[in-house]
Amino acid sequence: MDAEEYLAKARTYYHKVGRENFWKLIDDFYENLRHDPLLRDMYPDDLEPAKERLFLFVIQYFGGPQTYAEQRGHPKLKVRHAPFPITDEARKHWIGHMSDAILKNPMDDECKEFIMGYFDHTARFLMNR
């Protein structure tokens, strides 16, 4: 699968997983993050707006509405993460919380595998220290 085919496939998951289950995923992820001192200190005091940003980004990536782009423009993820120390340790914590949230999500196993693969890949790409 080349990059274009991968992206076309990725865009089918909003429909397969549904908005509700994506919201549950991001909500559960932030619940895990809230109790993790290593990551918690990087995030703003009020986690709700940050949760909304990640949710809107993720549903857009997986083929949902373009609300993230309307509100935030181009994601520029590498640039937007540059102020935060994304070490291998931070990446493992982040992925651990996302993986827990995915495992308990009602989406089917094929969706879990694809979505986890995407987060895993992107988290490695974002490492900057």
Ligand code: HEM
């Ligand atoms: C590897 C570990 C990661 C760490 C430590 C990390 C940390 C952070 C922090 C501290 C913020 C700022 C919170 C805010 O105010 O919005 C942020 C924002 C964000 N992160 Fe991450 N992140 C990680 C991985 C990822 C991954 C894998 C994705 C996407 C798949 C992602 C997507 C985003 C998005 C979309 C935003 C909001 C950007 C904006 O519009 O300002 N992050 N991240």
